[in-house]
Amino acid sequence: MGGAAGALLEVRDLHVSFDTEAGAVPAVRGVDLRVQRGETLAVVGESGCGKSVTALAILRLLDPSGRIERGAVRFDGQDLLGLSEPEMRALRGRRIGMVFQEPMTSLNPVFTVGDQIGEVLAIHRGLGKRERRAEAIRLLEKVGIPAAAERVDQYPHEMSGGMKQRVMIAIAIACEPEVLIADEPTTALDVTVQAQILDLLRALQQEMRMAIVLITHNLGVVAQFAQRVLVMYAGKIVERSDVATLFREPLHPYTRALLRALPSRSAHAERLVSIAGTVPSPLEYPPGCAFCARCPDVLPRCADDEPRLEGVEAGHAVACWLHAGTGAR
Amino acid sequence: MTRAAAGPWSDAWRRLRRNRLALAGVVVLIAIALACIAGPPLLGLDAETTHPQLRHEPPSLAHWFGTDALGRDFLARVLLGGRTSLLVGFAATLASVIVGVAYGAVAGYYGGRLDELLMRVVDFLYGIPYMFLVILIMLMFAETARGDPLPVFLALGLVQWLTMARIVRGEFLVLRNREFVLAARLIGAGDARIIFRHILPNALGPIVVYATLTVPAVIILESFLSFLGLGVALSWGQLVSEGVSVVNPIRSYWWLLVWPSVLLASTLLALNFVGDGLRDALDPRAQR
Numbered sequence: 177m178g179g180a181a182g183a184l185l186e187v188r189d190l191h192v193s194f195d196t197e198a199g200a201v202p203a204v205r206g207v208d209l210r211v212q213r214g215e216t217l218a219v220v221g222e223s224g225c226g227k228s229v230t231a232l233a234i235l236r237l238l239d240p241s242g243r244i245e246r247g248a249v250r251f252d253g254q255d256l257l258g259l260s261e262p263e264m265r266a267l268r269g270r271r272i273g274m275v276f277q278e279p280m281t282s283l284n285p286v287f288t289v290g291d292q293i294g295e296v297l298a299i300h301r302g303l304g305k306r307e308r309r310a311e312a313i314r315l316l317e318k319v320g321i322p323a324a325a326e327r328v329d330q331y332p333h334e335m336s337g338g339m340k341q342r343v344m345i346a347i348a349i350a351c352e353p354e355v356l357i358a359d360e361p362t363t364a365l366d367v368t369v370q371a372q373i374l375d376l377l378r379a380l381q382q383e384m385r386m387a388i389v390l391i392t393h394n395l396g397v398v399a400q401f402a403q404r405v406l407v408m409y410a411g412k413i414v415e416r417s418d419v420a421t422l423f424r425e426p427l428h429p430y431t432r433a434l435l436r437a438l439p440s441r442s443a444h445a446e447r448l449v450s451i452a453g454t455v456p457s458p459l460e461y462p463p464g465c466a467f468c469a470r471c472p473d474v475l476p477r478c479a480d481d482e483p484r485l486e487g488v489e490a491g492h493a494v495a496c497w498l499h500a501g502t503g504a505r
Numbered sequence: 506m507t508r509a510a511a512g513p514w515s516d517a518w519r520r521l522r523r524n525r526l527a528l529a530g531v532v533v534l535i536a537i538a539l540a541c542i543a544g545p546p547l548l549g550l551d552a553e554t555t556h557p558q559l560r561h562e563p564p565s566l567a568h569w570f571g572t573d574a575l576g577r578d579f580l581a582r583v584l585l586g587g588r589t590s591l592l593v594g595f596a597a598t599l600a601s602v603i604v605g606v607a608y609g610a611v612a613g614y615y616g617g618r619l620d621e622l623l624m625r626v627v628d629f630l631y632g633i634p635y636m637f638l639v640i641l642i643m644l645m646f647a648e649t650a651r652g653d654p655l656p657v658f659l660a661l662g663l664v665q666w667l668t669m670a671r672i673v674r675g676e677f678l679v680l681r682n683r684e685f686v687l688a689a690r691l692i693g694a695g696d697a698r699i700i701f702r703h704i705l706p707n708a709l710g711p712i713v714v715y716a717t718l719t720v721p722a723v724i725i726l727e728s729f730l731s732f733l734g735l736g737v738a739l740s741w742g743q744l745v746s747e748g749v750s751v752v753n754p755i756r757s758y759w760w761l762l763v764w765p766s767v768l769l770a771s772t773l774l775a776l777n778f779v780g781d782g783l784r785d786a787l788d789p790r791a792q793r
Contacts, residue, residue: 235691276687286706
């Protein structure tokens, strides 16, 4: 973890909780992340581990019941948590874009896709009606939609899921943001379409030199796409590494379990491997490591004593007692 | 929004066009409205001049609808009364739509305590018998504004917006959690833009349907008020009321009751058919 001062997006010690009838439920419990210009950072974890909440917290778009308890979010030197709502709005969609999981319902059913792409151009670039339409067509072409000049006047229900996700991407990149947060961008799509969308994102990233924060539960996607990976479990980061190291030498038992659970094409395994047990409810996180109840290598101290994220070698850190103190090597 | 043929509004229009009853309703409404607006000047009718020698003339070629107790041409009076009734119906509905949509949108969009507060106010106003409210307002204005239908709009609109507010609030409560609203926030849209550009168009179906059904409700209310003698202007309700008062077993001036009643009933029926047709056309459950 170099002390690179020029991180474009930096989150430090982020804590988010949600008010429920059962009290404040912690969803994110001390997440740190740094994204450099032009790089791709993957955030991996099961549903409910706090990945999406982290992303929404960065953009300050949590539900009214969600609250950022503490932590800092800095983007290009600005403290995002200290900005006013209008300043935040000026940033969203212009310098930080986001694409999320549900392309089927993310587009407004009563407007044409051209109108919806045009909206972001009206908000941030103040383009007139005719310019918006021309730009929308150009953007549709850029995200690989054939016959863009006709598609621009279509309504969302006339398009397939992959096509809609392309439209969402066109909206997200319309103002050439410096960071694109992609929250499970391919989860709702067919496998073949998934690959196309990932290829598109990669091509756009190279062309526009934007950083991508890729949130996913799919390690296969991570391997193809990211340079660095954060593995999250129960609202915390349990392992941080570059992609090659993570796949070669996963340290946290949770990461190992995730990798084992990845279906392989060559193996003759007839059964899919799964991780025993379930994620603990946020209401009853143990005082120690949240993974201890499912961990095959659990130590006596794991249940009560919480391991901290510690570096074991350059660019590789893990929060696990199995590896505590090995960083001196 | 009329550009592409596949938009949600053109879908609805296609469904509406297949509904014969609703189409007939539209035709009847347009015919009655045109007659009320253009009829009197076109036919050179005069609703005010009295002809003492022509009192209670039955319908004839000279006076198609007959004449009333003062010898005034009854066709002219029915058409003028129709103007008032239709104007009251549409204006009060418009007022209720504006107030109800704004109120319901704010309550549903922001939710939480504000919603609680706003909706308890609505509940409270619901609790007051609306006739009482309307009569109170009418009496307040009765002295200052004789013959001016504005207080009627106000009084009726004030009562009708409550249900509209509830409907809109319910729609907004559901729609604000849809992904496209989050997507709009993600591109930097503010509350006003989200409310008016993103959510409202999606809630327009129920609003249009309820508004269409509010028009006849208001016309009935106004007629009822006129019937009770609380109306302020010449309207169908008032004419029916006068018509009823001259019905007696010795000499019946049937035309004084029949014409305004028939026109009032046809208008109400047509409006209800249109409203039902719109509901069928715009009901999201009817879509694939």
